Amino acid sequence: MTEDEREQQLAEAFAGLVDQRAHHTTHPELREDLAALAEIDRVVDPAALPERLSGHKILLEVGAGGMGRVLLAVDDALGRKVAIKTLAASYAGDVMLRARFMGEARAMARISHPNIARIYSLGPADEPPHFVMEYIEGAPLTRAAVPLTFEQRAELMRKVVLGVQFLHEQGILHRDLKPANILVGTDLEPKLLDFGLALDTGTTERLSRAGEVVGTPEYLSPEQTLAAGKLDVRCDVFSLGTVLYEVLTGALPFRGDDVNELLRRIREEDPALPRRLDPAIPRDLQNICLKALEKDPAMRYASAREMADDLRLFLAHEPVLAEPGAYTRLISTKVSEHLRDLDSWRHDQIVSAEEHHGIRQRYERLLEREDAWILAARRLTLAQVSLYLGAWVLVVAAALLMVFPYPALQGAPAVMVAWAAVVPVAWIGIRTWRRGHYRVAIAYLLAFCLLTPVAALVTFEEARLFTAFTQGNLKLELFHRVGFAKQFTNAQIWWSLLAGLPVCWWLRRLTRAPVFSLMNAFTAALLCLATLLRLGVLDCLDHDPSRFYRDLLPCAALFMAAGFIFERLKMPDDSRYFYPFGVAFTFAALSGLAGYDEPWANRLKAAFPWTRGQVEYLFIFNATMYFLLDRICDRFQSWQVRMVGKSFRFAIPGHVMMPLFILSFNAETPREAHTLEWILPATACLFVFASIPRQMKNFLVSGLVFLAAGVYHVQQDIYPNRAFWPTGLLAGGLVLMIAASNYALIRATLRKLRRR
Amino acid sequence: MDSTTTFTLLEQARAGNQEALSRAFGMYRRRLAVLVHFKLNPRARRFSEVEDVVQETLLRAFRDFDRFSYESPGSFLRWLSAIADHVIIDRIRYQGRARRDGEQVPFRSASNPMGPEPVDSQTPSRLLAQHEAVERLLEQLSALPDDYRQIILMAKMEDLTTAEIAERLGKTREAVALLLHRAVKRFRALREAASA
Numbered sequence: 001m002t003e004d005e006r007e008q009q010l011a012e013a014f015a016g017l018v019d020q021r022a023h024h025t026t027h028p029e030l031r032e033d034l035a036a037l038a039e040i041d042r043v044v045d046p047a048a049l050p051e052r053l054s055g056h057k058i059l060l061e062v063g064a065g066g067m068g069r070v071l072l073a074v075d076d077a078l079g080r081k082v083a084i085k086t087l088a089a090s091y092a093g094d095v096m097l098r099a100r101f102m103g104e105a106r107a108m109a110r111i112s113h114p115n116i117a118r119i120y121s122l123g124p125a126d127e128p129p130h131f132v133m134e135y136i137e138g139a140p141l142t143r144a145a146v147p148l149t150f151e152q153r154a155e156l157m158r159k160v161v162l163g164v165q166f167l168h169e170q171g172i173l174h175r176d177l178k179p180a181n182i183l184v185g186t187d188l189e190p191k192l193l194d195f196g197l198a199l200d201t202g203t204t205e206r207l208s209r210a211g212e213v214v215g216t217p218e219y220l221s222p223e224q225t226l227a228a229g230k231l232d233v234r235c236d237v238f239s240l241g242t243v244l245y246e247v248l249t250g251a252l253p254f255r256g257d258d259v260n261e262l263l264r265r266i267r268e269e270d271p272a273l274p275r276r277l278d279p280a281i282p283r284d285l286q287n288i289c290l291k292a293l294e295k296d297p298a299m300r301y302a303s304a305r306e307m308a309d310d311l312r313l314f315l316a317h318e319p320v321l322a323e324p325g326a327y328t329r330l331i332s333t334k335v336s337e338h339l340r341d342l343d344s345w346r347h348d349q350i351v352s353a354e355e356h357h358g359i360r361q362r363y364e365r366l367l368e369r370e371d372a373w374i375l376a377a378r379r380l381t382l383a384q385v386s387l388y389l390g391a392w393v394l395v396v397a398a399a400l401l402m403v404f405p406y407p408a409l410q411g412a413p414a415v416m417v418a419w420a421a422v423v424p425v426a427w428i429g430i431r432t433w434r435r436g437h438y439r440v441a442i443a444y445l446l447a448f449c450l451l452t453p454v455a456a457l458v459t460f461e462e463a464r465l466f467t468a469f470t471q472g473n474l475k476l477e478l479f480h481r482v483g484f485a486k487q488f489t490n491a492q493i494w495w496s497l498l499a500g501l502p503v504c505w506w507l508r509r510l511t512r513a514p515v516f517s518l519m520n521a522f523t524a525a526l527l528c529l530a531t532l533l534r535l536g537v538l539d540c541l542d543h544d545p546s547r548f549y550r551d552l553l554p555c556a557a558l559f560m561a562a563g564f565i566f567e568r569l570k571m572p573d574d575s576r577y578f579y580p581f582g583v584a585f586t587f588a589a590l591s592g593l594a595g596y597d598e599p600w601a602n603r604l605k606a607a608f609p610w611t612r613g614q615v616e617y618l619f620i621f622n623a624t625m626y627f628l629l630d631r632i633c634d635r636f637q638s639w640q641v642r643m644v645g646k647s648f649r650f651a652i653p654g655h656v657m658m659p660l661f662i663l664s665f666n667a668e669t670p671r672e673a674h675t676l677e678w679i680l681p682a683t684a685c686l687f688v689f690a691s692i693p694r695q696m697k698n699f700l701v702s703g704l705v706f707l708a709a710g711v712y713h714v715q716q717d718i719y720p721n722r723a724f725w726p727t728g729l730l731a732g733g734l735v736l737m738i739a740a741s742n743y744a745l746i747r748a749t750l751r752k753l754r755r756r
Numbered sequence: 757m758d759s760t761t762t763f764t765l766l767e768q769a770r771a772g773n774q775e776a777l778s779r780a781f782g783m784y785r786r787r788l789a790v791l792v793h794f795k796l797n798p799r800a801r802r803f804s805e806v807e808d809v810v811q812e813t814l815l816r817a818f819r820d821f822d823r824f825s826y827e828s829p830g831s832f833l834r835w836l837s838a839i840a841d842h843v844i845i846d847r848i849r850y851q852g853r854a855r856r857d858g859e860q861v862p863f864r865s866a867s868n869p870m871g872p873e874p875v876d877s878q879t880p881s882r883l884l885a886q887h888e889a890v891e892r893l894l895e896q897l898s899a900l901p902d903d904y905r906q907i908i909l910m911a912k913m914e915d916l917t918t919a920e921i922a923e924r925l926g927k928t929r930e931a932v933a934l935l936l937h938r939a940v941k942r943f944r945a946l947r948e949a950a951s952a
Binding site: 007008010011012014015018019021033037039040041042043044060 | 779782786787790889890893908911912913915917918919929930932933934936937938940941943944947
């Protein structure tokens with residue numbers, strides 16, 4: 001018998017069995033096939049329904065799950081519809097499952113909550129295992145959500161989350177949250193049902209078998225996919241996140257071709273951003289959803305309550321607190337990919353060093369901004385603005401309290417008022433921070449950070465601490481010069497600033513918010529100035545201002561060094577606020593020296609008599625200094641130091657061309673004036689072309705501006721009313737433009753000529 | 757399916773017992789839902805669509821129950837299936853118009869005491885959505901090649917014998933038997949793969 005004939009014979013036998021509607025056969029080769037077919041009947045035909053259970057008349061089957069069926073029944077006496085959950089006959093003999101089933105009933109029976117289906121009674125022992133519960137007419141959550149607005153969906157979810165929170169408060173983990181287990185009635189009240197996997201946290205016994213993965217796999221949390229490990233309320237939070245994702249997008253966050261693939265995705269992959277699936281989804285809802293879907297339970301909402309609170313904030317049009325790490329992860333992976341590409345482009349010389357540096361910097365700034373509370377500062381709301389306004393008023397009031405002597409507020413009361421502002425602000429700030437309300441906390445902590453030195457200063461003043469005058473001289477005291485104010489000594493100012501410094505430092509460690517780095521640098525800068533005060537700098541301002549500016553130089557060096565050290569210590573967020581202060585001190589010191597230092601000017605006069613010691617030449621000398629500093633900074637790898645170099649570079653054109661412009665007015669002889677008048681446009685042209693190698697746009701712009709000024713000056717002074725000057729310039733400009741637009745051609749021609 | 761039960765129920769319904777008819781509908785609605793699921797254009801195959809078609813089919817069946825005569829086991833479902841075909845064709849024909857105005861048979865209520873008793877508020881969509889096994893079955897059937905799926909639906913959902921299938925498809929009974937057996941073997945393989 002050939003293979004074909006045999007197959008035909010088997011098929012005939014099989015067709016015979018099907019035609020007889022047989023469900024069983026002893027034929028060894030057809031048994032399995034027939035069973036598979038019979039399985040279809042089992043699925044689509046409701047099994048015979050019992051007539052009555054617990055005295056209720058059974059109408060029909062409304063649902064079936066892994067463990068049993070849900071029947072619709074009528075309570076004859078009350079005339080109400082009820083749902084009866086039964087355990088499948090094949091499981092009724094299993095002691096373990098039976099215990100789990102009745103455990104579910106008992107767990108539910110304890111609960112009375114508007115969003116959780118009620119249990120009416122447990123089936124008597126002489127009937128098949130079942131229990132009677134509230135019948136909910138409605139649709140599963142995801143289907144009910146389709147026609148709703150996002151606000152209505154959020155409201156639905158909030159009720160669901162509160163229901164779950166209530167379960168948790170009763171010591172029950174649901175562990176099988178899914179839309180099919182959440183029915184929504186026509187009144188838009190969701191109800192949780194099916195506690196098939198509910199875990200009573202009060203009893204240590206787990207009702208599922210050891211190592212068994214329970215729950216509908218799509219809605220499992222990462223920790224549930226691992227057999228080991230203790231579960232807590234946050235696994236239900238994750239499932240709520242999955243449900244919210246589906247309610248928002250209509251799609252599941254994690255899908256896989258088979259169960260193992262699915263579980264791997266749940267454990268390892270970030271879901272697609274909901275807004276990518278549907279841009280209409282509010283960003284805050286997306287944030288809530290992603291926060292609940294964090295892989296690490298510690299990153300999720302710590303409880304269903306927190307998630308419900310955030311949903312409430314969304315519904316109240318307040319900014320939500322969720323700041324999912326998914327964005328940062330997404331952006332940092334993308335950016336590091338691009339940075340790698342960029343490096344290879346640089347290597348292949350596709351981009352120039354300048355472009356490479358520029359692009360790299362932009363990417364890094366992007367990363368930083370992500371870290372630096374970009375989410376927090378995303379938008380201004382009434383509440384947020386009021387919060388910062390309040391903090392500012394607090395600081396201003398404290399400043400008034402500090403500066404002005406109020407007769408009614410002297411001695412101990414003044415100190416108490418100052419600290420009465422500081423202590424609650426600090427306490428509320430830290431508490432809010434610990435609770436995760438970061439945006440609010442930052443405002444409080446910022447106020448705390450600013451108020452601390454003020455309060456310390458008031459305390460020192462009232463306690464008569466550090467009252468010694470600088471060098472024993474009242475005239476060297478800052479506040480002595482401000483007659484109307486309280487008479488703080490320089491030492492008191494110095495010590496109070498010093499007291500503020502560790503507070504900034506500690507807050508920076510605690511919150512990792514860069515704004516406290518800025519505060520750190522700011523306080524340190526003030527401390528430097530206070531140190532100068534204590535060194536008697538006020539005296540120099542009277543007699544020799546240049547000394548003050550000379551004293552600023554070490555401060556500048558100090559800040560540069562601090563920035564450099566912090567950067568070496570891998571704290572780039574701290575260093576980047578120290579450099580700008582260093583740059584500012586350098587500018588102030590060098591400009592001040594040029595403007596006020598007489599010995600400096602005398603030395604110039606001695607060396608170059610033709611300069612006549614004019615200040616403008618000193619500014620040009622400063623430009624050279626900046627150029628050298630820029631060269632030095634450029635030798636460093638760090639982009640922060642390069643930024644410092646760039647800021648020095650930025651100042652150069654102004655420092656060169658502005659003095660040249662002024663000098664031409666101050667010339668003593670016409671010859672000197674004419675020389676300077678020609679030098680200015682020439683230098684301007686030089687700067688225009690010098691903008692090319694470093695891509696300095698301000699070289700170009702200031703070059704063009706001073707060129708125009710120089711041309712005008714030449715017209716006024718050297719060629720008054722001579723027509724050849726403007727016409728010559730017109731022709732020159734035109735030639736230059738034509739040459740530039742034919743640049744390639746000219747270059748080729750020149751090359752050819754040179755080769756000959 | 758226990759044909760005597762269906763027969764008894766339908767006889768009772770003919771005698772005027774509306775609850776018997778409701779129960780008969782209840783017994784078949786899941787089969788009907790699966791059939792409708794595959795009758796519908798995949799793009800139109802949303803749960804709500806399946807639900808509407810089944811609901812409308814049952815309402816028409818209720819209206820026209822007088823015209824039904826019991827011939828053999830499965831003839832009731834075949835009758836329902838034929839009505840479902842008409843419903844689907846009508847829906848396509850009237851698509852885009854306010855199609856069901858005045859056509860609906862309203863359920864019984866205080867204002868309409870002569871209307872049919874609603875079987876329950878349960879809808880086939882919920883029935884499909886809540887019944888995990890049915891969902892799995894739909895998935896597995898969808899994964900089959902068209903001719904395999906068609907023959908399994910005919911044999912199991914519509915309860916046709918191989919001879920009847922052969923007649924409907926215009927093939928020999930031998931060819932149908934071979935096709936059916938191959939289809940079932942593939943179906944079995946799918947089930948085993950899914951449960952593994």
